[in-house]
Amino acid sequence: MNHEKLSMRLERVAIHIPKGSILADIGSDHAYLPCYAVSNGLCDQAIAGEVVEGPYQSARKQVAITGLQDKIEVRKGNGLEVLNSDEATCITIAGMGGTLISSILESGKEKLGKAERLILQPNVGAANVRSWLIDNGWALTGEEILEEDGKIYEILIAEKGDPLQPYHVNKQIGLMFGPFLTKQFSDTFIKKWQLEKRHLERIIEQLDESGRSGLESKRNELEAQISVIEEVLKG
Template sequence: MNSDHLSKRLQTVVRFIPMGSRLADIGSDHAYLPCYAVKKGIATFAIAGEVAEGPYRSALKQVQIEGLTKSISVRKGDGLEVVEPGEVDCVTIAGMGGTLIANILERGKEKLSDVKRLILQPNIGAISIRKWFLENGWMLISEEILEEDGKIYEVLAAEKGDPYTGYNGKLESGLLLGPLLQKKQNEIFKKKWTFEKANWKRILHQLEQAGDKPENRQKKEELLHKISLVEEALRQK
Protein backbone atom coordinates (compact mmCIF):
# COMPACT_ATOMS: atom_id res chain seq x y z
CA MET A 1 0.00 0.00 0.00
CA ASN A 2 1.08 3.57 -0.71
CA SER A 3 -0.58 6.93 -1.36
CA ASP A 4 -1.38 5.94 -4.98
CA HIS A 5 -2.79 2.52 -4.09
CA LEU A 6 -4.72 2.52 -0.85
CA SER A 7 -5.91 -0.65 0.84
CA LYS A 8 -9.52 -1.65 0.19
CA ARG A 9 -10.32 -0.53 3.75
CA LEU A 10 -8.94 3.00 3.24
CA GLN A 11 -10.45 3.24 -0.26
CA THR A 12 -13.84 2.68 1.36
CA VAL A 13 -13.14 5.47 3.87
CA VAL A 14 -12.09 7.85 1.06
CA ARG A 15 -15.29 7.13 -0.87
CA PHE A 16 -17.26 8.95 1.83
CA ILE A 17 -15.12 12.12 1.88
CA PRO A 18 -17.16 14.90 0.18
CA MET A 19 -15.45 16.65 -2.74
CA GLY A 20 -13.69 19.83 -1.71
CA SER A 21 -13.40 18.83 1.95
CA ARG A 22 -11.00 20.29 4.46
CA LEU A 23 -9.93 17.05 6.08
CA ALA A 24 -8.43 15.93 9.38
CA ASP A 25 -7.15 12.35 9.41
CA ILE A 26 -6.54 11.35 13.01
CA GLY A 27 -4.07 8.53 13.58
CA SER A 28 -2.79 9.09 10.06
CA ASP A 29 0.19 6.72 10.25
CA HIS A 30 2.07 7.26 6.94
CA ALA A 31 -0.42 9.96 5.85
CA TYR A 32 -1.36 7.81 2.83
CA LEU A 33 -5.04 8.69 3.14
CA PRO A 34 -4.65 12.52 3.19
CA CYS A 35 -1.98 12.36 0.45
CA TYR A 36 -4.35 10.33 -1.74
CA ALA A 37 -7.33 12.60 -1.01
CA VAL A 38 -5.39 15.77 -1.83
CA LYS A 39 -3.80 14.32 -4.98
CA LYS A 40 -7.20 13.21 -6.28
CA GLY A 41 -8.68 16.67 -5.61
CA ILE A 42 -11.12 15.26 -3.04
CA ALA A 43 -9.63 17.33 -0.21
CA THR A 44 -8.39 20.89 -0.73
CA PHE A 45 -6.47 20.85 2.56
CA ALA A 46 -5.66 18.13 5.09
CA ILE A 47 -4.27 17.66 8.57
CA ALA A 48 -2.45 14.41 9.30
CA GLY A 49 -2.54 13.91 13.06
CA GLU A 50 -0.34 11.41 14.90
CA VAL A 51 0.32 10.96 18.61
CA ALA A 52 3.36 8.64 18.33
CA GLU A 53 6.78 9.91 17.28
CA GLY A 54 7.54 7.14 14.74
CA PRO A 55 4.33 7.43 12.68
CA TYR A 56 4.49 11.24 12.97
CA ARG A 57 7.96 11.21 11.35
CA SER A 58 6.75 8.74 8.69
CA ALA A 59 3.84 11.07 7.85
CA LEU A 60 6.14 14.12 7.67
CA LYS A 61 8.51 12.27 5.34
CA GLN A 62 5.68 10.99 3.11
CA VAL A 63 4.14 14.47 2.71
CA GLN A 64 7.56 15.93 1.83
CA ILE A 65 8.28 13.16 -0.72
CA GLU A 66 4.90 13.79 -2.36
CA GLY A 67 5.58 17.55 -2.49
CA LEU A 68 2.34 18.25 -0.61
CA THR A 69 3.65 20.37 2.28
CA LYS A 70 1.50 23.34 1.20
CA SER A 71 -1.72 21.31 1.25
CA ILE A 72 -1.10 18.87 4.13
CA SER A 73 -0.17 19.90 7.64
CA VAL A 74 1.39 17.05 9.64
CA ARG A 75 0.86 17.58 13.36
CA LYS A 76 1.85 15.68 16.48
CA GLY A 77 -0.77 15.47 19.19
CA ASP A 78 -3.40 13.35 20.88
CA GLY A 79 -6.62 12.88 18.90
CA LEU A 80 -8.42 16.06 17.88
CA GLU A 81 -6.06 18.35 19.79
CA VAL A 82 -4.16 18.73 16.49
CA VAL A 83 -7.18 20.55 15.00
CA GLU A 84 -8.17 24.19 15.61
CA PRO A 85 -11.94 24.88 15.87
CA GLY A 86 -13.39 25.69 12.43
CA GLU A 87 -10.31 24.43 10.59
CA VAL A 88 -11.81 21.31 8.99
CA ASP A 89 -15.24 20.10 7.86
CA CYS A 90 -14.53 16.37 7.57
CA VAL A 91 -12.80 14.02 10.02
CA THR A 92 -11.55 10.50 9.32
CA ILE A 93 -10.34 8.07 11.98
CA ALA A 94 -9.39 4.59 10.77
CA GLY A 95 -7.72 1.48 12.11
CA MET A 96 -8.40 1.75 15.85
CA GLY A 97 -10.83 0.12 18.25
CA GLY A 98 -14.33 1.57 18.44
CA THR A 99 -13.99 2.50 22.11
CA LEU A 100 -10.81 4.48 21.42
CA ILE A 101 -12.44 6.28 18.46
CA ALA A 102 -15.46 7.20 20.62
CA ASN A 103 -13.08 8.51 23.33
CA ILE A 104 -11.21 10.65 20.78
CA LEU A 105 -14.52 12.16 19.60
CA GLU A 106 -15.70 12.73 23.18
CA ARG A 107 -12.47 14.42 24.26
CA GLY A 108 -12.40 16.62 21.16
CA LYS A 109 -16.12 17.46 20.98
CA GLU A 110 -15.57 21.22 20.91
CA LYS A 111 -13.51 20.80 17.71
CA LEU A 112 -16.47 19.27 15.86
CA SER A 113 -18.78 22.32 15.74
CA ASP A 114 -17.97 23.07 12.07
CA VAL A 115 -17.42 19.45 11.04
CA LYS A 116 -20.06 18.29 8.59
CA ARG A 117 -19.06 14.66 8.28
CA LEU A 118 -17.34 11.97 10.36
CA ILE A 119 -15.98 8.85 8.63
CA LEU A 120 -14.86 6.20 11.07
CA GLN A 121 -13.41 2.74 10.55
CA PRO A 122 -13.19 0.77 13.79
CA ASN A 123 -11.32 -2.54 13.78
CA ILE A 124 -13.60 -3.80 16.55
CA GLY A 125 -16.39 -2.44 18.73
CA ALA A 126 -18.38 -0.30 16.29
CA ILE A 127 -21.18 -0.32 18.89
CA SER A 128 -19.22 2.24 20.97
CA ILE A 129 -19.24 4.66 18.04
CA ARG A 130 -22.95 4.18 17.33
CA LYS A 131 -23.73 4.86 20.99
CA TRP A 132 -21.61 8.03 20.86
CA PHE A 133 -23.53 9.17 17.76
CA LEU A 134 -26.84 8.66 19.59
CA GLU A 135 -25.67 10.67 22.60
CA ASN A 136 -24.22 13.52 20.53
CA GLY A 137 -26.72 14.10 17.73
CA TRP A 138 -24.90 12.47 14.80
CA MET A 139 -26.97 10.57 12.25
CA LEU A 140 -25.60 7.53 10.42
CA ILE A 141 -25.82 8.25 6.70
CA SER A 142 -24.02 5.13 5.52
CA GLU A 143 -22.37 1.94 6.76
CA GLU A 144 -20.17 -0.46 4.84
CA ILE A 145 -18.79 -3.84 5.81
CA LEU A 146 -15.85 -5.31 3.91
CA GLU A 147 -13.28 -8.07 4.14
CA GLU A 148 -9.58 -7.62 3.45
CA ASP A 149 -6.73 -10.04 4.15
CA GLY A 150 -9.03 -12.28 6.19
CA LYS A 151 -10.22 -9.46 8.46
CA ILE A 152 -13.69 -7.88 8.46
CA TYR A 153 -14.02 -4.12 8.84
CA GLU A 154 -16.91 -1.69 9.19
CA VAL A 155 -16.92 1.90 7.94
CA LEU A 156 -19.42 4.36 9.45
CA ALA A 157 -20.23 7.77 7.97
CA ALA A 158 -22.30 10.28 9.94
CA GLU A 159 -23.58 13.84 9.72
CA LYS A 160 -25.39 16.00 12.25
CA GLY A 161 -29.08 15.12 12.44
CA ASP A 162 -31.58 12.88 14.20
CA PRO A 163 -29.39 10.08 15.55
CA TYR A 164 -32.31 7.63 15.73
CA THR A 165 -32.85 7.75 11.95
CA GLY A 166 -32.54 4.31 10.38
CA TYR A 167 -33.02 2.27 13.54
CA ASN A 168 -36.76 1.73 12.94
CA GLY A 169 -37.43 0.96 16.60
CA LYS A 170 -34.76 -1.78 16.67
CA LEU A 171 -32.29 0.19 18.73
CA GLU A 172 -30.54 -2.64 20.54
CA SER A 173 -29.82 -4.84 17.54
CA GLY A 174 -29.09 -1.74 15.44
CA LEU A 175 -26.39 -0.59 17.85
CA LEU A 176 -24.77 -4.01 17.88
CA LEU A 177 -25.07 -4.95 14.20
CA GLY A 178 -25.42 -1.58 12.48
CA PRO A 179 -28.93 -0.45 11.49
CA LEU A 180 -28.03 0.08 7.82
CA LEU A 181 -25.85 -3.02 7.55
CA GLN A 182 -28.67 -5.04 9.10
CA LYS A 183 -31.04 -3.92 6.34
CA LYS A 184 -28.64 -4.85 3.54
CA GLN A 185 -27.19 -8.03 5.08
CA ASN A 186 -24.57 -8.82 2.46
CA GLU A 187 -22.50 -12.00 2.56
CA ILE A 188 -19.73 -10.43 4.67
CA PHE A 189 -22.28 -9.25 7.25
CA LYS A 190 -23.70 -12.78 7.49
CA LYS A 191 -20.19 -14.25 7.72
CA LYS A 192 -19.16 -11.87 10.53
CA TRP A 193 -22.21 -12.44 12.70
CA THR A 194 -22.39 -16.20 12.09
CA PHE A 195 -18.77 -16.37 13.30
CA GLU A 196 -19.45 -14.08 16.30
CA LYS A 197 -22.46 -16.15 17.28
CA ALA A 198 -20.43 -19.39 17.14
CA ASN A 199 -17.72 -17.74 19.25
CA TRP A 200 -20.25 -16.60 21.89
CA LYS A 201 -21.74 -20.10 22.00
CA ARG A 202 -18.26 -21.52 22.60
CA ILE A 203 -17.71 -19.08 25.51
CA LEU A 204 -21.17 -19.91 26.84
CA HIS A 205 -20.30 -23.61 26.83
CA GLN A 206 -17.07 -22.88 28.77
CA LEU A 207 -19.01 -20.83 31.33
CA GLU A 208 -21.51 -23.64 31.78
CA GLN A 209 -18.65 -26.07 32.41
CA ALA A 210 -17.26 -23.68 35.05
CA GLY A 211 -20.30 -24.12 37.29
CA ASP A 212 -22.95 -21.73 38.57
CA LYS A 213 -20.87 -18.83 39.92
CA PRO A 214 -22.69 -15.49 40.34
CA GLU A 215 -20.19 -13.63 38.15
CA ASN A 216 -20.68 -16.21 35.39
CA ARG A 217 -24.45 -15.90 35.55
CA GLN A 218 -24.42 -12.30 34.34
CA LYS A 219 -21.95 -13.09 31.55
CA LYS A 220 -24.16 -15.98 30.43
CA GLU A 221 -27.25 -13.76 30.35
CA GLU A 222 -25.41 -11.13 28.28
CA LEU A 223 -24.16 -13.73 25.81
CA LEU A 224 -27.57 -15.38 25.46
CA HIS A 225 -29.11 -11.97 24.81
CA LYS A 226 -26.55 -11.09 22.13
CA ILE A 227 -26.96 -14.50 20.49
CA SER A 228 -30.75 -14.02 20.34
CA LEU A 229 -30.35 -10.51 18.81
CA VAL A 230 -28.07 -11.90 16.09
CA GLU A 231 -30.28 -14.93 15.41
CA GLU A 232 -33.35 -12.75 15.08
CA ALA A 233 -31.59 -10.32 12.73
CA LEU A 234 -30.25 -13.09 10.49
CA ARG A 235 -33.71 -14.73 10.36
CA GLN A 236 -35.31 -11.55 9.10
CA LYS A 237 -33.48 -11.61 5.79
Protein backbone atom coordinates in the same frame (compact mmCIF):
# COMPACT_ATOMS: atom_id res chain seq x y z
CA MET B 1 0.07 0.02 0.31
CA ASN B 2 1.13 3.60 -0.42
CA HIS B 3 -0.44 6.96 -1.19
CA GLU B 4 -1.14 5.85 -4.77
CA LYS B 5 -2.71 2.48 -3.90
CA LEU B 6 -4.51 2.27 -0.59
CA SER B 7 -5.76 -0.85 1.13
CA MET B 8 -9.37 -1.64 0.23
CA ARG B 9 -10.38 -0.56 3.74
CA LEU B 10 -8.86 2.92 3.40
CA GLU B 11 -10.03 3.22 -0.20
CA ARG B 12 -13.60 2.76 0.99
CA VAL B 13 -13.02 5.39 3.68
CA ALA B 14 -11.61 7.80 1.10
CA ILE B 15 -14.55 7.47 -1.28
CA HIS B 16 -16.82 9.16 1.26
CA ILE B 17 -14.69 12.33 1.61
CA PRO B 18 -16.74 15.22 0.13
CA LYS B 19 -15.02 17.14 -2.65
CA GLY B 20 -13.67 20.48 -1.54
CA SER B 21 -13.22 19.34 2.05
CA ILE B 22 -10.59 20.35 4.53
CA LEU B 23 -9.76 16.87 5.77
CA ALA B 24 -8.40 15.93 9.18
CA ASP B 25 -7.14 12.35 9.37
CA ILE B 26 -6.66 11.47 13.02
CA GLY B 27 -4.20 8.67 13.75
CA SER B 28 -2.87 9.08 10.25
CA ASP B 29 0.12 6.72 10.59
CA HIS B 30 2.05 7.16 7.30
CA ALA B 31 -0.41 9.82 6.03
CA TYR B 32 -1.32 7.60 3.09
CA LEU B 33 -4.99 8.54 3.30
CA PRO B 34 -4.57 12.35 3.20
CA CYS B 35 -1.89 12.07 0.50
CA TYR B 36 -4.21 9.89 -1.59
CA ALA B 37 -7.18 12.20 -0.98
CA VAL B 38 -5.33 15.36 -1.99
CA SER B 39 -3.56 13.72 -4.95
CA ASN B 40 -6.89 12.47 -6.32
CA GLY B 41 -8.79 15.70 -5.80
CA LEU B 42 -11.02 14.30 -3.06
CA CYS B 43 -10.20 17.23 -0.77
CA ASP B 44 -8.47 20.60 -1.15
CA GLN B 45 -6.34 20.53 2.00
CA ALA B 46 -5.58 18.03 4.73
CA ILE B 47 -4.22 17.73 8.24
CA ALA B 48 -2.56 14.49 9.30
CA GLY B 49 -2.64 14.04 13.06
CA GLU B 50 -0.43 11.50 14.82
CA VAL B 51 0.43 11.15 18.50
CA VAL B 52 3.31 8.65 18.24
CA GLU B 53 6.73 9.97 17.24
CA GLY B 54 7.62 7.20 14.77
CA PRO B 55 4.44 7.41 12.68
CA TYR B 56 4.52 11.21 12.95
CA GLN B 57 7.98 11.26 11.34
CA SER B 58 6.83 8.71 8.73
CA ALA B 59 3.88 10.94 7.89
CA ARG B 60 6.13 14.00 7.49
CA LYS B 61 8.43 12.01 5.22
CA GLN B 62 5.54 10.73 3.11
CA VAL B 63 4.10 14.21 2.60
CA ALA B 64 7.55 15.48 1.60
CA ILE B 65 8.04 12.61 -0.87
CA THR B 66 4.73 13.40 -2.54
CA GLY B 67 5.53 17.12 -2.66
CA LEU B 68 2.26 18.06 -0.98
CA GLN B 69 3.65 20.16 1.87
CA ASP B 70 1.64 23.17 0.68
CA LYS B 71 -1.63 21.24 0.99
CA ILE B 72 -1.03 18.75 3.82
CA GLU B 73 0.14 19.71 7.28
CA VAL B 74 1.37 16.97 9.61
CA ARG B 75 0.77 17.73 13.28
CA LYS B 76 1.80 15.84 16.38
CA GLY B 77 -0.75 15.54 19.15
CA ASN B 78 -3.39 13.41 20.81
CA GLY B 79 -6.64 13.00 18.90
CA LEU B 80 -8.48 16.15 17.90
CA GLU B 81 -6.16 18.40 19.92
CA VAL B 82 -4.10 18.77 16.72
CA LEU B 83 -6.94 20.85 15.26
CA ASN B 84 -7.83 24.47 15.71
CA SER B 85 -11.48 25.18 16.46
CA ASP B 86 -13.69 25.31 13.36
CA GLU B 87 -10.92 24.10 11.06
CA ALA B 88 -11.69 20.71 9.47
CA THR B 89 -14.89 20.08 7.49
CA CYS B 90 -14.38 16.31 7.24
CA ILE B 91 -12.77 14.09 9.85
CA THR B 92 -11.58 10.53 9.34
CA ILE B 93 -10.59 8.19 12.17
CA ALA B 94 -9.73 4.70 10.97
CA GLY B 95 -8.13 1.53 12.28
CA MET B 96 -8.85 1.92 16.01
CA GLY B 97 -11.25 0.33 18.44
CA GLY B 98 -14.69 1.84 18.77
CA THR B 99 -14.13 2.77 22.41
CA LEU B 100 -10.99 4.73 21.51
CA ILE B 101 -12.69 6.46 18.57
CA SER B 102 -15.57 7.49 20.83
CA SER B 103 -13.11 8.77 23.44
CA ILE B 104 -11.25 10.83 20.84
CA LEU B 105 -14.49 12.39 19.63
CA GLU B 106 -15.72 13.08 23.15
CA SER B 107 -12.45 14.64 24.30
CA GLY B 108 -12.22 16.92 21.30
CA LYS B 109 -15.83 17.61 20.38
CA GLU B 110 -15.31 21.36 20.75
CA LYS B 111 -13.14 21.04 17.61
CA LEU B 112 -16.05 19.72 15.53
CA GLY B 113 -17.79 23.05 15.00
CA LYS B 114 -17.06 23.24 11.28
CA ALA B 115 -17.17 19.50 10.64
CA GLU B 116 -19.82 18.47 8.14
CA ARG B 117 -18.98 14.77 7.94
CA LEU B 118 -17.35 12.12 10.13
CA ILE B 119 -16.00 8.96 8.50
CA LEU B 120 -15.20 6.43 11.19
CA GLN B 121 -13.78 2.95 10.77
CA PRO B 122 -13.72 1.04 14.06
CA ASN B 123 -11.93 -2.31 13.99
CA VAL B 124 -14.18 -3.50 16.83
CA GLY B 125 -16.86 -1.96 19.01
CA ALA B 126 -18.85 -0.12 16.33
CA ALA B 127 -21.83 -0.01 18.71
CA ASN B 128 -19.85 2.35 20.98
CA VAL B 129 -19.34 4.73 18.06
CA ARG B 130 -23.02 4.62 17.11
CA SER B 131 -23.98 5.42 20.70
CA TRP B 132 -21.64 8.42 20.76
CA LEU B 133 -23.08 9.71 17.50
CA ILE B 134 -26.62 9.49 18.87
CA ASP B 135 -25.67 11.23 22.11
CA ASN B 136 -23.99 14.08 20.26
CA GLY B 137 -26.43 14.89 17.47
CA TRP B 138 -24.75 13.09 14.58
CA ALA B 139 -26.93 11.08 12.22
CA LEU B 140 -25.65 8.04 10.39
CA THR B 141 -26.05 8.58 6.65
CA GLY B 142 -24.44 5.33 5.53
CA GLU B 143 -22.50 2.26 6.57
CA GLU B 144 -20.27 -0.25 4.83
CA ILE B 145 -18.92 -3.63 5.83
CA LEU B 146 -16.01 -5.31 4.07
CA GLU B 147 -13.52 -8.11 4.49
CA GLU B 148 -9.82 -7.70 3.78
CA ASP B 149 -6.97 -10.06 4.63
CA GLY B 150 -9.24 -12.21 6.75
CA LYS B 151 -10.55 -9.32 8.86
CA ILE B 152 -13.98 -7.73 8.74
CA TYR B 153 -14.30 -3.96 9.03
CA GLU B 154 -17.21 -1.54 9.34
CA ILE B 155 -17.24 2.04 8.07
CA LEU B 156 -19.69 4.58 9.52
CA ILE B 157 -20.51 7.86 7.79
CA ALA B 158 -22.27 10.56 9.83
CA GLU B 159 -23.47 14.13 9.39
CA LYS B 160 -25.25 16.58 11.66
CA GLY B 161 -28.94 15.78 11.80
CA ASP B 162 -31.57 13.72 13.60
CA PRO B 163 -29.46 10.99 15.20
CA LEU B 164 -32.41 8.66 15.80
CA GLN B 165 -33.80 8.79 12.26
CA PRO B 166 -31.94 5.67 11.02
CA TYR B 167 -33.10 3.72 14.09
CA HIS B 168 -36.85 4.08 13.61
CA VAL B 169 -37.42 0.30 13.57
CA ASN B 170 -35.38 -0.93 16.54
CA LYS B 171 -32.75 1.20 18.24
CA GLN B 172 -31.03 -1.62 20.14
CA ILE B 173 -30.74 -3.82 17.05
CA GLY B 174 -29.50 -0.83 15.07
CA LEU B 175 -26.85 0.03 17.64
CA MET B 176 -25.47 -3.49 17.72
CA PHE B 177 -25.72 -4.48 14.07
CA GLY B 178 -25.92 -1.15 12.24
CA PRO B 179 -29.22 0.19 10.84
CA PHE B 180 -27.92 0.32 7.26
CA LEU B 181 -25.92 -2.89 7.46
CA THR B 182 -28.93 -4.81 8.77
CA LYS B 183 -30.97 -3.69 5.75
CA GLN B 184 -28.15 -4.45 3.30
CA PHE B 185 -27.76 -7.94 4.82
CA SER B 186 -24.64 -8.66 2.77
CA ASP B 187 -22.68 -11.92 2.77
CA THR B 188 -19.94 -10.20 4.78
CA PHE B 189 -22.47 -9.02 7.35
CA ILE B 190 -23.84 -12.55 7.69
CA LYS B 191 -20.31 -13.96 8.03
CA LYS B 192 -19.38 -11.45 10.72
CA TRP B 193 -22.33 -12.34 12.91
CA GLN B 194 -22.03 -16.08 12.31
CA LEU B 195 -18.45 -15.82 13.55
CA GLU B 196 -19.55 -13.75 16.55
CA LYS B 197 -22.24 -16.33 17.36
CA ARG B 198 -19.68 -19.14 17.33
CA HIS B 199 -17.36 -17.05 19.51
CA LEU B 200 -20.09 -16.59 22.12
CA GLU B 201 -20.94 -20.29 21.99
CA ARG B 202 -17.30 -21.17 22.69
CA ILE B 203 -17.31 -18.85 25.70
CA ILE B 204 -20.39 -20.65 27.05
CA GLU B 205 -18.63 -23.99 26.57
CA GLN B 206 -15.64 -22.70 28.52
CA LEU B 207 -17.90 -21.47 31.32
CA ASP B 208 -19.55 -24.89 31.52
CA GLU B 209 -16.22 -26.69 31.49
CA SER B 210 -14.83 -24.52 34.28
CA GLY B 211 -17.29 -26.01 36.77
CA ARG B 212 -17.38 -22.74 38.68
CA SER B 213 -20.56 -21.70 40.43
CA GLY B 214 -22.19 -18.30 40.18
CA LEU B 215 -21.82 -18.06 36.40
CA GLU B 216 -25.50 -18.44 35.57
CA SER B 217 -26.09 -14.73 34.98
CA LYS B 218 -23.11 -14.53 32.62
CA ARG B 219 -24.30 -17.61 30.76
CA ASN B 220 -27.82 -16.16 30.46
CA GLU B 221 -26.41 -12.90 29.15
CA LEU B 222 -24.41 -14.70 26.46
CA GLU B 223 -27.38 -16.85 25.48
CA ALA B 224 -29.52 -13.72 25.13
CA GLN B 225 -26.92 -12.20 22.79
CA ILE B 226 -26.88 -15.39 20.72
CA SER B 227 -30.67 -15.33 20.48
CA VAL B 228 -30.58 -11.75 19.16
CA ILE B 229 -27.93 -12.69 16.57
CA GLU B 230 -29.97 -15.71 15.46
CA GLU B 231 -33.06 -13.54 15.08
CA VAL B 232 -31.21 -10.96 12.97
CA LEU B 233 -29.61 -13.66 10.80
CA LYS B 234 -33.07 -14.96 9.88
CA GLY B 235 -33.36 -11.77 7.85
